[in-house]
Amino acid sequence: MANENLNTFWAELIVDELVRCGIDYFCISPGSRSTPLTAEAARNKNAKTLVCIDVRNSAFHALGFARATGRGAAVITTSGTAAANLYPAITEASNDNLSMVILTADRPPELIDNGSNQTIVQPNMFAGYTRFQFDLPCPDKNIPPEMILTTIDQAVYRSTSGYPGPVHVNCRYRKPLEPIEADIDPGYTKNIGSWKSSDKPFSAYSSATVAAGKDTVSHLTGIIDQTSRGMIMVGKLSCDVQRQSVLNLICKLRWPVYADITSGLRLTDCPTNIIRYFDQELLSDDFNKQVRPETVIHIGGRTTSKRIGLFFAENRPDNYIVIKDTPQRYDPVHAVTIHVQSDIGQLCQTLCESIIPHKQDDFGKFYEQKAKQVDLVIEENINETALLSEPFIAREISRLIPDDSNLFLSSSMPIRDMDLYSITGRKNISVAANRGVSGIDGVISTASGFAIGNGKITTLLIGDLAFIHDVNALAVLKSLKIPVIAIVINNHGGGIFHFLPIAESKDIFEEYFAADHEFCFEGVTKTFGLDYYKVTDKSDFTNSYKAALEKAVPAVIEVVTDRNENLKLRKTIKNQILKILHQ
Numbered sequence: 001m002a003n004e005n006l007n008t009f010w011a012e013l014i015v016d017e018l019v020r021c022g023i024d025y026f027c028i029s030p031g032s033r034s035t036p037l038t039a040e041a042a043r044n045k046n047a048k049t050l051v052c053i054d055v056r057n058s059a060f061h062a063l064g065f066a067r068a069t070g071r072g073a074a075v076i077t078t079s080g081t082a083a084a085n086l087y088p089a090i091t092e093a094s095n096d097n098l099s100m101v102i103l104t105a106d107r108p109p110e111l112i113d114n115g116s117n118q119t120i121v122q123p124n125m126f127a128g129y130t131r132f133q134f135d136l137p138c139p140d141k142n143i144p145p146e147m148i149l150t151t152i153d154q155a156v157y158r159s160t161s162g163y164p165g166p167v168h169v170n171c172r173y174r175k176p177l178e179p180i181e182a183d184i185d186p187g188y189t190k191n192i193g194s195w196k197s198s199d200k201p202f203s204a205y206s207s208a209t210v211a212a213g214k215d216t217v218s219h220l221t222g223i224i225d226q227t228s229r230g231m232i233m234v235g236k237l238s239c240d241v242q243r244q245s246v247l248n249l250i251c252k253l254r255w256p257v258y259a260d261i262t263s264g265l266r267l268t269d270c271p272t273n274i275i276r277y278f279d280q281e282l283l284s285d286d287f288n289k290q291v292r293p294e295t296v297i298h299i300g301g302r303t304t305s306k307r308i309g310l311f312f313a314e315n316r317p318d319n320y321i322v323i324k325d326t327p328q329r330y331d332p333v334h335a336v337t338i339h340v341q342s343d344i345g346q347l348c349q350t351l352c353e354s355i356i357p358h359k360q361d362d363f364g365k366f367y368e369q370k371a372k373q374v375d376l377v378i379e380e381n382i383n384e385t386a387l388l389s390e391p392f393i394a395r396e397i398s399r400l401i402p403d404d405s406n407l408f409l410s411s412s413m414p415i416r417d418m419d420l421y422s423i424t425g426r427k428n429i430s431v432a433a434n435r436g437v438s439g440i441d442g443v444i445s446t447a448s449g450f451a452i453g454n455g456k457i458t459t460l461l462i463g464d465l466a467f468i469h470d471v472n473a474l475a476v477l478k479s480l481k482i483p484v485i486a487i488v489i490n491n492h493g494g495g496i497f498h499f500l501p502i503a504e505s506k507d508i509f510e511e512y513f514a515a516d517h518e519f520c521f522e523g524v525t526k527t528f529g530l531d532y533y534k535v536t537d538k539s540d541f542t543n544s545y546k547a548a549l550e551k552a553v554p555a556v557i558e559v560v561t562d563r564n565e566n567l568k569l570r571k572t573i574k575n576q577i578l579k580i581l582h583q
Contacts, residue, residue, distance in 0.1 A: 006140070009139070010145075011037045012044075014103070020200060022071055025048050025071075027052060027075045029055045030051070031077060031105065033079045033106065035173075035179075040179075043179075058445075059102075059445075060449065062449060064453060067450050068406075070099075072100050072159050076103045076105075078105050083120070083122055088442060093436070094129035094131075094436070099160045132159065144191060146202060153204075212342040212347050217351065221351065223295055230294065234258065234259045234265055235303050237300045241345045245344065246299055249299075255273065256368070257275060258305075259274050266431070267422055267423075273368065292315035294319065295319040298336075299324075299348065302330055310333070317335070320335050320336045320338070325341065327341055374580070378421055386537070387565055388540075391420070391566075400542070402549060403427040404427065406432070408433065409433040412440060412463055415435070441470060442473075444460065448484055456482065462486060464489060474528035474530060478554055485557065486556045486557070490519075490560050492516055499567075520534075531551065535559050541559060
């Protein structure tokens with residue numbers, strides 16, 4: 001049995017075992033050294049595939065798929081810089097606990113570190129961001145096939161259980177790389193006979209569930225029942241089960257609630273004690289001094305607002321409890337007193353059963369009253385101006401987005417605007433964003449994976465610089481059966497930089513920070529065969545968004561706004577909010 005015959009066989013084992021373990025979606029970028037893996041993924045009848053010319057698109061698409069499904073996708077790349085282009089998506093997946101199986105093809109040891117073409121040191125190249133890394137040797141008849149299977153089983157387990165995240169399996173191959181009918185000695189496969197005749201993984205892992213102990217539940221219950229001024233913070237939640245259990249706890253406690261836009265609760269029909277504009281209310285120092293809670297319960301992932309962290313730094317609660325399902329620390333201002341790692345849905349349900357029912361008190365009513373006043377200020381200011389503003393876009397999307405659909409938000413201003421200005425009233429909106437590392441690269445690709453993952457029409461709100469970063473991902477949008485409607489805010493630069501002190505340095509601001517440009521996106525959108533709309537006023541945006549949703553095909557809506565005018569509007573809204581908060 002020649003070793004070269006094993007390239008195809010080992011690749012078949014890898015792909016088949018991934019499928020058996022539930023990793024059946026493969027994001028593939030063309031390459032030569034990865035030929036064995038690509039060929040087997042393409043030929044496996046139980047595998048689903050997507051071809052992305054750009055490796056970065058592929059990895060970010062897999063990231064979006066994991067956000068939507070809670071399951072990882074496999075990413076197949078060739079060697080060299082192709083593997084290096086995975087790095088941004090891997091850091092995002094790692095920081096946001098999203099499963100991803102990275103299969104990088106590599107050259108044999110004799111071609112490493114000697115000037116051979118297209119080689120870098122790939123083993124452990126993502127160190128610090130992977131949950132598991134393994135450097136597979138070149139296929140060799142002296143290495144039993146069960147080693148391949150158990151390695152893949154371990155990789156999937158480490159990627160999906162307990163502390164989810166990306167895993168990296170580096171696969172070395174010698175030529176020939178093309179598929180070969182391998183003449184496999186029956187003696188070589190004697191230990192995987194039962195595996196071949198089944199559809200189960202070679203080695204099964206039981207799921208690990210972290211549940212809070214009785215003492216922890218009792219301690220939390222005691223704190224909650226003795227609290228007269230409590231608050232709930234809800235960060236990113238990953239599924240409907242979590243969201244429902246958190247809503248049950250909210251209804252039982254009746255404490256004021258800040259629901260981050262990524263929680264999935266901010267836009268939907270929710271109990272009245274969810275405060276929509278908490279971030280806006282924290283503009284006022286006088287307001288802050290009146291509303292220090294005794295106990296805060298933070299459930300789920302990180303929150304978008306920086307101001308909320310500063311509020312707790314200045315107004316430290318006696319009890320600051322964080323409930324999350326990973327061991328990560330969410331404590332940027334070092335105010336947390338209790339960290340609880342547990343299944344979120346299970347613990348919230350247990351607390352519902354053990355705590356005393358509460359009624360909304362004056363503390364909660366105060367928040368609700370101020371939030372209504374803030375809402376009126378925002379609505380009046382947006383309506384009174386003819387300006388096609390970014391706050392208007394966020395508010396109008398929250399009014400028009402279809403029930404039971406997706407909303408994907410780019411970092412910088414889009415996610416902040418939706419958190420600050422959107423209204424509630426929609427039903428079952430799945431909201432996601434890349435907030436693990438909060439980069440602006442790969443946003444279109446991630447949105448496409450999110451759309452495919454849960455099969456829902458997806459609205460993407462993205463800035464112009466982020467759009468430029470990932471413009472070749474429009475090819476992916478065109479290939480999808482699920483439409484993504486990309487709303488691009490083109491204010492000719494980075495609007496968020498206007499809120500930083502560097503904006504006062506007029507001599508360097510526009511060129512080096514705002515990155516002023518004169519690009520428009522009609523040509524590139526049509527090059528990729530997508531529908532295109534350009535809007536410059538309010539009614540045009542409303543009509544274009546409705547038309548794109550009704551047509552339900554991939555589209556780009558370019559919204560031309562003025563950064564300076566938007567800054568003025570935001571400041572006007574802010575100043576009026578400060579006035580009512582002082583009352």
